Amino acid sequence: MESSQFPFSTPSPVQKLTALPELDLYIKRDDLIHPVVSGNKWRKLKGFFEELPQGQAILTFGGPYSNHLPAAAFSAKFLGHPIIGIVRGEELNATSNANLAYCQSQGMKLHFISRSDYRELRNMGWQISSAQKELWEATHARTLPEGGAGTHAIEGCGEIWKELAEEPDHLVLASGTGTTVHGILHAMPENSKTHVHVVSAVKGAQRECAAVQATAQSKGIHLHWEDDLHFGGFGKWTPELLALRAQFESATGIPIDPNYNAKVLAYLHRQQLSGKVLWLHTGGVSF
Ligand SMILES: Cc1ncc(COP(=O)(O)O)c(C=O)c1O
Structure with a gap:
């Protein structure tokens, strides 16, 4: 099927965030791509469906x-x-x-x-x-x-990078399997000025970390893998994390999930990043 027939809105918008005034912070709203096929989900599925014979x-x-x-x-x-x-x-x-x-x-x-x-x-x-x-x-x-993993997913997630009008100083995103960040790294130019910060939502993701680090290194891209903000591991969180999330949501009106994006928020609060910071909102839906 032609991708123009898909009901998913890309490119996703980038918005300025003032909720963390100490940072020059922007957020790329992949959560707005679709209410259910939210965030990186459509990035990962698009290529698969494009190549699928009818029915x-x-x-x-x-x-x-x-x-x-x-x-x-x-x-x-x-x-x-x-x-x-x-x-x-x-x-x-x-x-x-x-x-x-x-x-x-x-x-x-x-x-x-x-x-x-x-x-x-x-x-x-x-x-x-x-x-x-x-x-x-x-x-x-x-x-x-x-x-939705596969080469189609790597290519689809690469589109996140290709949609950016300018290279930020820092790109910050959550990771589970590492597919999203892999796709972005593949699309980035060698020796990019952008520092990539990956917040692992999963405890002990050494294999994923090693694979992502190797890709970054092979392209001369500076990458920090944060494995200390998983709040106990995937599907786990603390009252402090939920309070941080609630405060952010009421200040901005932007919903964030506790599994992935709230952990990125905690990282942004903790880290003193200078220059233009772009947070990739990877979506997340709760029914
Ligand atoms: C909302 C959300 N954010 C981030 C991720 C992590 O993505 P990845 O597994 O590609 O690292 C996922 C998992 O797919 C997710 O559902």
Whole structure:
């Protein structure tokens, strides 16, 4: 499908933020791309859907609170593709939470598997046996890895950088798998003046950190990986973090999720960055 037919608004706007007056701070509002396919989700999915033959079925994967599953479910429905979602957690069902209920309401067929089976699929790089495909009625489906990862996602996230009218002194963003920052680094010129600051929302993401650092180093880009502001790890936060987030939201009217962007906010409060600072709002939806 032609990308001009997609209902997602890019380029996303950049706005000046005065909520942290000690910083010359701007925010790139990827959260405004779409209410459900928010933030980096459409960046990661666009290339996949562009290359998909009409009506082609999709098989994808995620945890029960994944932002990826509802984004994929909405996009597939809108663009006319049947979609099957494999969810981590065999004890769950489509009514276990609002996230999963939304996926089902969009027509996604859900299958629930154990954490160990899910881990194995991930370790196998989402290579699915024909027996599993048959079981899930996904024989002809095209695999979309967890989180929408793939070369299409790297290219899509590179568009974030290409949309910038000027290079900031600092670019600050949250990371989970590191796909978003990888895409940005790929699009950046060698020896860019922009310092990239990555706030890991995940505890102990050494593998992701090493991969991202290696890419930055190979291009002569200065990158700081912050692994001390995960607030206990993915899906964890503290009353202080939630208070910081609430204060920011009431001052600006810009919603931020506690998993990723609130941790970036905590980093911006802590770090004394001088020069033009750009925060990439990577979205995040709660149902
Ligand atoms: C809202 C939000 N921000 C940031 C990220 C981290 O992105 P990545 O996994 O590409 O590092 C995610 C996960 O995809 C996310 O859902």
